[in-house]
Amino acid sequence: MSLLQVSDVGIAFGGVRALVDVSFAVAAGEIFALIGPNGAGKTTLFNIVSGVYRAGSGRIALAGEDVTGLEPNRLAARGLSRTFQNLQIFPQMTAVENVMVGRHLKESRSFLRHLFGLAGPDNRASRAHALAALAEVGLAGHADAMAGALSYGAAKRLEIARALATEPRILLLDEPAAGCNPVETEEIEAVIREIAAAGVTIVLVEHDMKLVMRLSHRIHVLAQGRTLASGTPDEVRHHPAVIEAYLGAHGTTEAARGRA
Amino acid sequence: MALPPAARRYLPVAAILAIVVVLPFVALGSGYHYRLATLVWTATIAVIGLNLLMGFAGQVSLGHAAFGGIAAYAVAVLPAHLGLHPVASFAVGVAAAGLLAAVVGRPILKLKGHHLAIATLGLGILVAMVIQNEAAWTGGPDGMQVPRVEIAGLRLRGAEPWYWICGLACVAAALLAVNLVDSPTGRALRAIHDSEIAAKVAGIDVPRAKLKVFVLSAVYAAVAGGLLALSSGFASPDTAGFLHSVELVTMVVLGGLGSIFGSLVGAAVLTLLPQVLTVFQDYEHLVLGALMIAVMVGLRRGIVPSLGDLLKGRRT
Amino acid sequence: MQEFLQFIFSGLTVGAVYALVALGFTIIYNASEVVNFAQGEFVMLGGMTTVFLAAAGVPLPLAAALAVVATVAVGLALYAFAIAPVRGASTVTLIIITIGASILIRGAAQVIFDKQVHRLPSFSGDAPITLAGAAILPQSFWILGGAAVIVVGLKAFFEHTLTGKAVLAAAANSLAAELVGISLRKVVGLSFALSAAIGAVGGILAAPITFTSYDMGTLLALKGFAAAMLGGIGNPIGAVVGGLMVGLLEAFGAGYVSSSYKDGIAFLVILVVLFAMPQGLFGRAKVERV
Secondary structure: OOOEEEEEEEEEEOOEEEEEEEEEEEOOOOEEEEEOOOOOOHHHHHHHHOOOOOOOEEEEEEOOEEOOOOOHHHHHHOOEEEOOOOOOOOOOOEHHHHHHHOOHHHOOOOHHHHHOOOOHHHHHHHHHHHHHHHHHOOOHHHOOOEHHHOOHHHHHHHHHHHHHHOOOOEEEEEOOOOOOOHHHHHHHHHHHHHHHHOOOEEEEEOOOHHHHHHHOOEEEEEEOOEEEEEEOHHHHHHOHHHHHHHHHHHHHHHHHHHHO | OOOOHHHHHOHHHHHHHHHHHHHHHHOOOOHHHHHHHHHHHHHHHHHHHHHHHHHHOOOOOOOOHHHHHHHHHHHHHHHHHHOOOHHHHHHHHHHHHHHHHHHHHHHHOOOOHHHHHHHHHHHHHHHHHHHHHOHHHHOHHHOEEOOOEEEOOEEEOOHHHHHHHHHHHHHHHHHHHHHHHOOHHHHHHHHHHHOHHHHHHOOOOHHHHHHHHHHHHHHHHHHHHHHHHHHHOEEOHHHHOHHHHHHHHHHHHHHOOOOHHHHHHHHHHHHHHHHHHHHHHHHHHHHHHHHHHHHHHHOOOOHHHHHHHHHOOOOO | OHHHHHHHHHHHHHHHHHHHHHHHHHHHHHHHOOOOOOHHHHHHHHHHHHHHHHHOOOOHHHHHHHHHHHHHHHHHHHHHHHHHHHOOOOHHHHHHHHHHHHHHHHHHHHHHOOOOOEOOOOOOOOOOEEEOOEEEOHHHHHHHHHHHHHHHHHHHHHHHOHHHHHHHHHHHOHHHHHHOOOOHHHHHHHHHHHHHHHHHHHHHHHHHHHOEOOOOHHHHHHHHHHHHHHHOOOOHHHHHHHHHHHHHHHHHHHHHHOOOOOOHHHHHHHHHHHHHOOOOOOOOOOOOOO
16 A cells, blocks of 8 residues: 555646646655656645645545545644745744754643743753754754754755654655755755655655656656656656656756666 | 853843832832833733734734723623622633633634734724723723722732732743743744744644634733723723724834833833823824834834844844 | 615715725725725825815815825825835734824824814705705715716726826736836835825815814724725725725614614624635635745
């Protein structure tokens, strides 16, 4: 049974059909990539799977359980977390506090306890977990820096750390390498490999073809809201429709370099 | 300052406590002074609550005076019409305000930005209108007397006892707020302020969290309103009105959004200013309006954070 | 039936004033996304300035014209000193600023004018005209007619003049408008000037019936805002329709339900609209994209 099952998902925005009958399945422990030209609907699909948008049609199942239409926080409780393409860190909190927010579901939610000063144990435990997550993404030295002051690449890794803090079974990464220079991209790739090695299933949306081809076990290609192709990196690389719609000659070369 | 974070957290509380304790010995020479200070303490309580809502959770309310009005009129109406003891009436009033906040909070907090502002404004005005119109119960536009409080034979009369009661209540209010900010709930609220969507994805039940802080801030405002009525012996419809709600919001931003000590500063400035200007009674609104604009244009982060920046060598 | 008609006429009359306030809101909101709480003060200034100039001996038409000019000046000053310096500020900041401005203007009016209630003489006398059994004051026709002229004039301005179109362009996409050479400062400034003028004219037209005093602005702004929300904030037709509807609801509410809570009707409208249909009658629901 796959960990994530997306079946016939569709959505329209005021007459524009952004997604039509998209289906795929992600097996536990995989690194699964969603690629496609801009406007293909990748982030929209992410938003639906992570509960930010409500699909017009179709079903989402997590480990066999129907989770269609659930709010993001309820999905988080079921082990699904994500990062954002347009960076949604908490700029007015420190880096470690950002990650501590990710521990929310593991902390006491008793409002009165917090009011009367009994949050100490929770604060200490969360801070320890948060520092560990920051170390995993290479940000241990920035723990008490204001998140708003971090560099772009660091902020992207901060989001990953925050998502990791929720102890997810499956992690959706929305363009983790976007806007990163080659050094930063390498760092992100290393982080992703480590997370996957720890047993977290990864679904990523990415434009960097070399990265996608190197990392992924399977790839799903979207174009204009529909599935164009699906399969292993090699299969997708050689798929004529994919080459025409997305990779083009240059992209094919890039993809080949990724598999070299 | 090289204080451990835990201790640094309580600095504003210690500062407020110090001021409450020291003030009588250095500045308060008459009953009038004590009453003024008491006014500042009660205002601070309401402002801290509103600051939790606005400064930390990032929601806005232009109707918060209504919650204070509910408690104020509870301690006036219930003893007069139902024979209830003032302290019990106080508890009922605060509970009623909290209940109202819980009921209207769910739908209202689904709104954002100026929609939320207008909805809270409308709510506040409706409450104030009921208070003004139901004169048979509330004494209408003229307000209503609040009986003197007597606990176990001890009559609380005069300005001094209320100075201490309200002052210590203010310290307690600050203490609770400071505890909340540095807790899982506090982090959840600050997360909601910065990015609601990311907060949700991190597992936070956003509507529930907003409701909790809305109710808490309403309770703070009610406690402040009830104490004000008890200490001054009078409940006036002005304390529930739109202008007072606006003053509370101004106190928050003047002192600094998200600053507990700033709540005291904002409350003090806007409470004492009209007193200083009594000579120019007619100019009160003009000055208030000008102050509001000047602060938002020139000192947008408020007094305390701006001073903090200055000390750290940063430009506002 | 006669009573019903009476309520309709009085509702439409006061609704026309609300429509003008709502229209003023809409113009400024469209140009700058600012909700101008001081809108009601423009109405107050129109009426009060005319009253005091006339009392000082200035002939009524000239007094009215000067009052409009003075109000426009206040509107521009509001923009220049309170709004323009904080471009890009948060919603809360802007709300506090415009509320502060309304308090400031009210405080100034209190000092410059006085705290009494005043009225202007009706433009065509006070003899009521009977229509289908209901008595209507001639001034009502001035108000309704004046509002209609303003609405038509605005439509012509926005759709057929280059300046008007520039304002619409800036409203639709301020960055793009700037890139094609439209000065945002001038556009937003113009919108404040227009709104002030409209408000002032409304105040002058209404002063003979609804009277005028230094503190009428607040309630008027809130009711006008209710009207704008009902119609769909940002939609000029909605503003007018919303204004008339709020006026009618008030008249019927006061007549058939309770007159002491008449002023609360507009707030109930606000709450109902915000909860049931936040986009208003003519607005479009917004989709938040992440």
